[in-house]
Amino acid sequence: MKIAPSILAIQMNRFSQQMDELNQSSAEWIHIDIMDGHFVPNLSYGPHVVKGLRSSSHKFFDVHLMVSDPIFYANAFIKAGADAITFHVEALKKEEIVPFIHQLHQQGVKVGISIKPATPVSAIEEYLSLVDIVLVMSVEPGFGGQSFMPMALDKIEQLARRSENFEIEVDGGIDQETGYLCKEKGATVLVAGSYIFKGKIEERVQSLR
Ligand code: DX5
Ligand code: ZN
Secondary structure, eight states: OEEEEBGGGSOGGGHHHHHHHHHHSSOSEEEEEEEBSSSSSOBOOOHHHHHHHHTTOOSEEEEEEESSOHHHHHHHHHHHTOSEEEEEGGGSOHHHHHHHHHHHHHTTOEEEEEEOTTSOGGGTGGGTTTOSEEEEESSOTTOSSOOOOTHHHHHHHHHHTSOSOOEEEEESSOOHHHHHHHHHHTOOEEEESHHHHTSOHHHHHHHHO
């Protein structure tokens, strides 16, 4: 099980302290939520922030693009140091998806595809053999601190039945209890924001694992 703390929940008045704690923790990934105020009704940060974090972190940067134009923004985040770019299937036209996945791979990053709660697994069926990560949203994207939606468990189970070799990542409302349910269904990466940053980071990472 990989643990991917979402820095959306980092305490801004203790930013560098929590960032140091996170970098020294056993979390494998750092989940970075990018919001454009259009695909979701909230704003977060741009490539400049990611570049700054990159200079003091060796963790795998898992960049989750909640933006309406991922094709336009991906390059800037790759340049800034993303290790994986995850985009939403809902943001693109069907004919754009496969070329975009290939383009990202050519740029040397892992590729993730994400589905919102209302989007079924069947909507990404044809891309499952092409991607490295499938990100199942277990809350409506846009804000941290929401409650886990159990319907995500069915999607995880459907994905886990596939023979392709992608990570099954789940994002939203993850704590010790919901994380365990996801693991049982076959999730391989747990994203957690509030749960991790409300406590001692390494303790919370361990308890999720
Ligand atoms: C929601 C984001 C999540 C969020 C998770 O739009 O994609 O990564 O930060 O936060 P928690 O763990 O607090 O639900
Ligand atoms: Zn996210």
